Amino acid sequence: xxxxxxxxxxxxxxxxxxxxxxxxxxxxxxxxxxxxxxxxxxxxxxxxxxxxxxxxxxxxxxxxxxxxxxxxxxxxxxxxxxxxxxxxxxxxxxxxxxxxxxxxxxxxxxxxxxxxxxxxxxxxxxxxxxxxxxxxxxxxxxxxxxxxxxxxxxxxxxxxxxxxxxxxxxxxxxxxxxxxxxxxxxxxxxxxxxxxxxxxxxxxxxxxxxxxxxxxxxxxxxxxxxxxxxxxxxxxxxxxxxxxxxxxxxxxxxxxxxxxxxxxxxxxxxxxxxxxxxxxxxxxxxxxxxxxxxxxxxxxxxxxxxxxxxxxxxxxxxxxxxxxxxxxxxxxxxxxxxxxxxxxxxxxxxxxxxxxxxxxxxxxxxxxxxxxxxxx
Numbered sequence: 001x002x003x004x005x006x007x008x009x010x011x012x013x014x015x016x017x018x019x020x021x022x023x024x025x026x027x028x029x030x031x032x033x034x035x036x037x038x039x040x041x042x043x044x045x046x047x048x049x050x051x052x053x054x055x056x057x058x059x060x061x062x063x064x065x066x067x068x069x070x071x072x073x074x075x076x077x078x079x080x081x082x083x084x085x086x087x088x089x090x091x092x093x094x095x096x097x098x099x100x101x102x103x104x105x106x107x108x109x110x111x112x113x114x115x116x117x118x119x120x121x122x123x124x125x126x127x128x129x130x131x132x133x134x135x136x137x138x139x140x141x142x143x144x145x146x147x148x149x150x151x152x153x154x155x156x157x158x159x160x161x162x163x164x165x166x167x168x169x170x171x172x173x174x175x176x177x178x179x180x181x182x183x184x185x186x187x188x189x190x191x192x193x194x195x196x197x198x199x200x201x202x203x204x205x206x207x208x209x210x211x212x213x214x215x216x217x218x219x220x221x222x223x224x225x226x227x228x229x230x231x232x233x234x235x236x237x238x239x240x241x242x243x244x245x246x247x248x249x250x251x252x253x254x255x256x257x258x259x260x261x262x263x264x265x266x267x268x269x270x271x272x273x274x275x276x277x278x279x280x281x282x283x284x285x286x287x288x289x290x291x292x293x294x295x296x297x298x299x300x301x302x303x304x305x306x307x308x309x310x311x312x313x314x315x316x317x318x319x320x321x322x323x324x325x326x327x328x329x330x331x332x333x334x335x336x337x338x339x340x341x342x343x344x345x346x347x348x349x350x351x352x353x354x355x356x357x358x359x360x361x362x363x364x365x366x367x368x369x370x371x372x373x374x375x376x
Contacts, residue, residue, distance in 0.1 A: 019044050019068070019072055019074035019075030020042050020043070020044055020067060020108075020109050021042070021043055021044070021045070022040050022041070022042045022043075022109055022110075023040065023041055023043070023142060023145060024038060024039070024040050025039050025040070025041055025138060025141040025142055025145065026038065026039070026141065027039070028104070028134070028137070028138055028141070030128040030129065030130065030131070030134050031129075031131045031133050031134050032128070032129045032131065033128075034127075034128020034129055034130075035128065036111065036128060037118075038111075038118075039104060039110075039111045039138060040109075040110060040111050040115075041101055041102065041104065041109075041110045041111075041138060041139070041141075041142050042067060042101070042102040042108060042109025042110045043067055043099055043100060043101040043102065043142065044067040044068060044069070044072070044075070044099070044100050045097065045098065045099045045100075046069075046070060046072055046085060046086070046093040046097075046098040047093035047094070047095070047096050047097040047098055048097055049097040049146070049148070050097070053146075053147050053148050053149065054150070054152070055095065055096050055097050055152060056096075056097045056098075056099060056143075056146075056148045056150075056151050056152060057091060057096050057097070057098050057099070057151060057152055057153045057154075057155065058099055058100075058101070058139070058143075058151050058153070058154040058155070058164075058167070059081070059085070059098060059099070059100040059155055059156065059160070060100075060101075060103075060154065060155065060156025060157075060159075060160030060161070060163040060164050060167075061080075061100060061102070061103070061156070061159075061160050062156075062157055062158035062159050062160050062360075063158065063159045063230075063288075063291050063292065063295060064279060064283055064288070064291075065080060065160065066080075066102060066106075066108040067100040067101065067102050067108060067109070068080065068100075069081045069082075069084075069085055069098070069100045070082050070084070070085040070086050070093075070098075071086070080360060081360070081363065083363075083364050084363060084364070084367070085098055090364070090367040090370060090371060090376065091376060092376070095376075096152070096376070099146075101139050101142060103130075103135045103163070103291060103294075104130060104134060104135055104138045105127070105130040105134075105135070105287060105290035105291055105294065106287050106290075106291060107283060107284035107287040112127065112284065112286070112287045112290065113125075113127040113211065113284065113286030113287055113290060114214065114284045114286060114287065122212075122214040124211045124212040124213070124214060124286060125210050125211030125212050125286075127211075127286065127290065129290075129293065130290050130291070130293065130294045131294055131297040132159075132162050132163055132166050132294050132295070132297055132298045133166055133170060133297075134294070135163055135166075135294065136163060136166045136167050136170050136171070137170070139163075139167070140170075140171060140174070143174070149174065150173070150174045150175070150176060151167070151174060151175050151176065152176050152177060152374075152375070153175075153176060153177035153178065153179060153319075153374045153376075154167040154168065154175050154177075154178055154179070154316075155178070155179030155181070155319070155374075156179065156180070156181065156183070157181040157182050157183065157321075157359040157360065157363070158181075158182050158183055158328075158329070158356065158359060159183070159291070159294075159295045159298070160181075160183075161179070161180040161181050161182060161183025162180075162183050162187075162295065162298040162300075164178050164179060164180055165178060165180050165183070165185065165300050165337075166298075166300060168314045168315075168316040169300050169304070169310055169311075169313070169314055172313065172314055172315045172316065173315075175315075175316040176316060176317065176375075177316050177317040177318075177319065177373070177374040177375065178314070178316040178317070178318055178319065179319040179321070179370065179374065180318065180319070180320050180321070180334075180337060181320075181321040181359050181363065182321065182322060182323050182326055182328075182329050182334075182350075182356055182358070182359035183298075183329050183333075183334075184329050184330075184333025184334060184336065184337055185299070185300045185301065185307040185310075185311065185333070185336065185337045185340065186298055186299035186300060186301065186302075186307060187295060187296050187297070187298045187299065188333070191295075191296075191328065191329075192296050194229060194230070194233055194328075195292050195293075195295060195296050196296075197226075197229055198225075198226035198227075198229050198230055198288075198292055199226070199289050199292055199293065201222045201223075201225035201226045201229065202219055202222035202223055202225075202226050202285050202288065202289055203222070203289070204222060205219035205220075205221050205222025205223070205285075206219075207219040207220075207221070207222075208222060208285065211286050211289075213285075218280075218284075218285060219285045220280040220285075222285065223276075223279060223280045223283070223285045223288060224273075224276030224277065224279070224280050225276070226288060226292075227272075227275055227276045227279040227280070228272045228273075228275065228276050231272060231275045232272075233327060233328040233355075233356060234328065234355060234356045234357045235354055235355045235356070235357060236325040236327060236353060236354055236355030237327075238325070238353055239325075239353055239354045239355060240268055242353075243268075243271075244266070244267040244268040244271065245267075246266060247266065247267045248264065248265070248266060248267065249264070249265040249266060249267050249269065249270040252264035252265050252270075254266055254269075307336075307337075307340055308340045311337070311340035311341055312340070314341070317373065317374065317375075318337075318338070318341045318345055318373075319348070319369070319370055319373045319374050320334050320337055320338045320341070320345065320346070320347050320348065321334070321347070321348045321349075321350060321359070321363070321366055322334035322335070322347050322348075322349055322350065323349075323350045323352055323355065323356060323358035323359055323362075324349055324350065324351055324352065324358075325352055325353055325354065325355045325358065326355055326356045326358065326359075327355055327356065328355070328356040329356065331347070331349070334347045335347050348366040348369045348370075348373075349366075350362045350363065350365050350366060351365065352365075
């Protein structure tokens with residue numbers, strides 16, 4: 001159910017896009033010096049915001065995720081946490097008002113590099129550098145316009161976990177509980193290294209044109225390579241072996257090529273090709289760079305005396321989740337984050353063979369713990 005817009009302050013400007021609502025939050029000053037005179041954020045909601053506006057839960061999407069966390073009357077297709085959110089589910093929308101916001105810099109309704117400036121030209125290479133903290137500041141402006149002074153919980157997985165953690169650090173009085181799922185307190189050197197390879201793959205695509213490719217051929221080859229690199233980290237080595245092994249794709253034989261430029265593929269190559277094509281068809285390359293750079297910026301301890309000092313100032317109840325086979329955010333990072341919250345803070349472990357993406361497919365394993373910890 002969408003929010004009754006009559007209950008929101010008159011200063012907001014709204015555009016209805018089926019299940020998605022777009023709101024103008026006004027100007028935004030970015031952490032590294034960028035500025036936009038007008039920023040729009042797109043969001044979806046489920047449930048009803050109560051009169052006290054005290055039952056709101058904010059859900060944060062991952063890098064290439066969107067606002068469609070669960071189905072609704074306006075948008076019946078299944079969402080990426082469909083089993084988690086809805087009437088009678090873990091986050092019961094008969095009780096809670098759930099909101100999911102497309103991050104600034106994205107391409108699913110919020111202002112991003114493909115958005116038009118006041119002269120009706122895409123921002124492209126002129127779009128400001130975005131950090132995780134910029135995204136939280138933008139979302140706080142939206143919360144202000146919705147009249148939500150305090151979230152009962154802010155919950156996210158992967159990059160969404162970093163956004164949730166920053167909410168608790170930046171606005172401790174506005175977050176009662178924080179769910180950090182398959183994400184640590186900072187992007188590690190290895191994560192930055194993998195991310196840099198993805199960004200460079202896009203920038204080196206001849207069609208990228210410095211980020212100003214709109215109106216021409218988009219850099220789909222570079223974006224596809226970036227997605228291949230990322231997806232290897234999203235899944236686990238054992239899953240690849242069990243699922244694909246060394247099998248050829250159909251009747252393709254990679255060993256039948258007389259020259260080095262072969263045409264036959266292994267099954268795992270076909271799988272990565274599919275993932276690359278799928279993302280290139282639905283995501284803007286500049287947004288991929290912007291959000292990847294934002295994820296590289298993730299460091300809750302930056303400018304706050306280090307991670308432990310920053311976490312010590314958070315007042316929200318922590319709910320920390322790791323995936324035992326994750327090789328993007330290793331469980332050790334979650335254990336360190338939990339230790340910084342205090343010696344009695346547990347790490348709730350998802351047992352999944354597929355790797356990092358277990359936070360999407362298997363979060364139901366810790367649903368009871370989520371209810372108990374966050375008071376759902």
